[in-house]
Amino acid sequence: MLQKKTIFPVTRIHNPMLLEAWLENGEIKDAYISDTLYRGFEQILIGRSAMDMPYYTQRICGICSSAHAITAALAVEQALGMQVPPNGLLIRNLILASDFIQNHIRHLYLYTMPDYFRGPDLAPFIPHSESDLRLTSQENTIMTEHYFKALEISRDAHAAFAVFGGKAPHGHGIVPGGASMEVDADKVNRYRGYMMMILGFIDDVLLPDVTLIMERYPEYIDLGKGIGNYLSVGGFPSPEGSTLYPQGVILQGKRESFSEKHVTEDVTYAWYKPHGPLHPMEEDTVPDRSQAKGYTWVKSPRYRGQPVEVGPLARAIINKEEVLGHGALGRTWARAIELKKIAVTTLEWLNRLEPGAETLDRKMGQDSGVGIGLHEAMRGALGHWILVENMRVKHYQIVTPSALNFGARDETGTPSVGETSILGLKIQSEDLKEAGRVIRSFDPCFSCSVHIIDGEKIRALEIPV
């Protein structure tokens, strides 16, 4: 006998996420994850000035604003034939890197850790979620201190962002053609100073804490695995053309090179006017809540028709780095390691900056064109597809990492990696804490799922038994 549980809101996630799980003997047999907000950015962007895109698309997401900025800038630059000077590339890397660091620290402490430690007797930590807490009371006290320390250090990451980005979140520094801030010793000094403090925190506090959690919850290292499909679109280019993260895809264990041509989005189970799987350049976004099969506002992006996992774990696997596991804490570990790697690399980029050299080149080759911006965001692959006509946006489609991880089922009914990962979990807690742990390890961000649920219709779905 299947028993339905609805968890809403799944907290410590950006924006509303509704989890509907079907349990049998305490085991999750089927799950629907839906986003309950539609904002329609892809419709709003049409007709605006192409040059505004890095600023406007940032407003999609408050925690990964600069990732949207850089991806939109890449798309616009390709469409208009602009060339970014080397200094500009490095500054943009520095802005995005500091935002990565901010996101990873906040995700680890604010969103992930409260699943594993008991917070202080203080709102918003009360009421406590008591089930399956394995840290001693002394460790809980230390973890609470680290929680607040992490809040302070993550401010430093955003302060580093603002050195070249003006303000954070929703910075101004990334513009089509490069970066708007000039380079001088004052700024390098400040950025480096913040980064050294952050590196100290990562080594002394963050990595030991993650290790402690992994020691106490060893089964979660591999619990909540994806389906073995990973994708990365690469990111952090250097002036020579190489990237810190390579592009690549692993489908059912086989490694292949990435081509954006194989990305499609389907809307069979989402609230949009129906169309088959279409490439982002061909599809449009027409919301329609009357779609009988719909259960979420997130479209279902696929690569070669298959669901893929994106994020720090995918990036590490595609970059052939060592990973400890493929489950919830496996992802958390990959995120922590990536955090350190990026923080160290910022110091190299700082060394390569040339004071006084130009950071911005606004020369344009044409005023119309097609642009594809692909860059890794904090939570995985991000793509912007743009068609510019006379400097105005004619077509804009965005495929976000959270849509890749948590999109709707596709036309064949295949669920996303996120929905698959919690199947078979043994549930002991009242509020499906175990599922929450796995879901949060993906760092879902439903503000990013630009496209979202109608309650009445969810229940109309036939649940396969």
Add this chain to the structure above:
Amino acid sequence: MLSRRDFLKLAVKGAVLGNFYQLITPPLAEAVAAGEVKKLPVVMIETGTCTGDSISLDNIWTPTFSDILTNIVDWRYDWTMNQVQGDAAYRILQDTYEKLPSEYILIVQGSMIQRDDGHYNHVAYEDGRLITGIDLVRRIGLKAKYVVAIGSCATYGGPVAGYPNPTQATGVQNILPERRVINVSGCPAHPDWIMGTLLHLALYGEPELEKFGRPKLFYGETIHNRCPRRADYDQGIFATDIGQKECLFRVGCKGPVTYADCPIRRWNDRFNWPIGCNTPCIGCTEPGYPDLMSPFTVHLPDIPFPGGTKVNTDSIGLGVLGLTSVAITGHVVTSLAKGRLQKNLLRSSVKVQHRPAIKKVNTYHQYRLKKTKN
């Protein structure tokens, strides 16, 4: 009243103890310690938002977040921070609503999504039904002591309400006409503006508000009047593109019509801010942002408006700003004209040929402002 001497003594004592309430009001601190008075209960509802204002609030430099949670507010419901999930989390909101009516503060982050009676945004699950953002904000808001809208989306609709406004998004004041909403605008709002407003509410009650419901303390003066590049403007030295060190007025800066204290407050550890980053202010604290402020960077002969109208650059300079100011404040136009504007700038910019785009946009922003009663 405390004498200056008493106050200094108090301040020193408070600093040593590190307790916020003791610094300001000793009797209140005793009451808090004795459990007679609770910390200010706060609940936050997120509707059509990017959660950027939560992230911005996390960036607060002083006071620290641990200080805020320990000494200032009882941060009860906030789904980016609550330890429990699902019903257990939602029950916190319900309990606060039922047990502390007229005591708690409601913070709303995100625009009110009105399309299909609000069904494009569900924020709670109750007795097998999904509750829309509008319904929840109205229910919780009517019983709150204060309603504070943070961020551009919650205050005036923001980027979500950009043309063609597919979700019919609007600000909180428009769906809560019965009562005053304190607007803390900005995209995102500066953490000091949010926390400063909360603190004012905790200690001194409602702050003095300007005509768009924002605290005068933070939104009392234009960016332009305090801008470090004001000297360039007055002498007619203008940047020709973003990324330059001169006044950015000609490349789209909306500082003259934007009320905020960014130039003196600055952002994130107070080192930088958008104009310091050689990019124009995009007017994110004003009603009508982003449509009335678009395009953010003017650098082309033709300015495409989202509605489909084109305006020539020659007429755009003061034109866009003039229109914006008519729509927003009115008095800025006159102050601009009276000011020491360079003649050549005026000559090239005062002519305005096309207005329909503004009209079209305006229909989505109806600011019904409550009259001040007290």
